[in-house]
Structures are given as C-alpha cells and as structure tokens.
Amino acid sequence: MGxxxxxxxxxxxxxxxRARIDAIKVEARADAVxxxxxELRRHRELTQVExxxxxxxxxxxxxxxxxxxxxxxxxxxxxxxSMGGHLEVVAVFDDERIVIPSPA
Known part of the structure; x- marks a missing residue:
C-alpha cells in the first residue's frame, strides 16, 4: 500500500x-488564541521590565x-x-464578524 x-x-x-476553507482557518486562528x-507579554517573550x-x-x-x-x-x-503589533476590535454576531476601526 503506497x-x-x-x-x-x-x-x-x-x-x-478554497475561499470558504481559508475563511474558516482565519476565524479558527482568531478564536483559538x-x-x-x-500572557501576551510572556508569549512575546518580554519581561515586565522590558x-x-x-x-x-x-x-x-x-x-x-x-x-x-x-x-x-x-x-x-x-x-x-509597543510589541510591534496592532490592535483590532471585532464585533462578533451569529452570522458575521465586523471590525470596528480604532481611532489613530
């Protein structure tokens, strides 16, 4: 058997x-962490002092x-x-996810 x-x-x-699969993967990653x-600081391997x-x-x-x-x-x-990322706020409903832009 090969x-x-x-x-x-x-x-x-x-x-x-493929688009649906990719969308599910993105949503799963967003919900998984x-x-x-x-915990975020430790995950980014920073001390409180840093x-x-x-x-x-x-x-x-x-x-x-x-x-x-x-x-x-x-x-x-x-x-x-300060860790090099950006914050996104997302409103989650049964049928959709809406990004709420944050003021710059």
Missing amino acids: YRKFSDIVGEISPER AFNLG LAQRLERTQASISAMEAAGDNLLSTCRAVVE
Whole structure:
C-alpha cells in the first residue's frame, strides 16, 4: 500500500470552496488564541521590565495593569503596539464578524 496525495483523494477544490476553507482557518486562528495582557507579554517573550521600558512606565505599573480585569482599549492598544503589533476590535454576531476601526 503506497502513499497518496491529499489532492488525489479529494480531487480539485473549487475557488469558492478554497475561499470558504481559508475563511474558516482565519476565524479558527482568531478564536483559538485568547491571552490576557500578561500572557501576551510572556508569549512575546518580554519581561515586565522590558515592557515598562517600551511604554516608559514602571515595572509596578505593568504588574498592576496585568492584574486589572478591565483595561482601557487605549492601554491595550499601547501594549500591543509597543510589541510591534496592532490592535483590532471585532464585533462578533451569529452570522458575521465586523471590525470596528480604532481611532489613530
């Protein structure tokens, strides 16, 4: 018994189906990872001291921010941007996901 390619088993995938599969993968990735700010910092391999330096704050303020349960969006944006990313806010409904642009 030999090995067969996946494409030989399922056949050609239509562009419409490929687009749907890709959309599902993007949504799954977005839903698969949920970090609080402390977990995000650790995931990005930063210490509280390093993040504090990037944000021009004290280590104690970073500790307090990570312990807080309800940070402002501006705080979350600053943290994410200091790590080289950008923050997206998405409204999720049963039938759609809508990105809410954040003020620059």
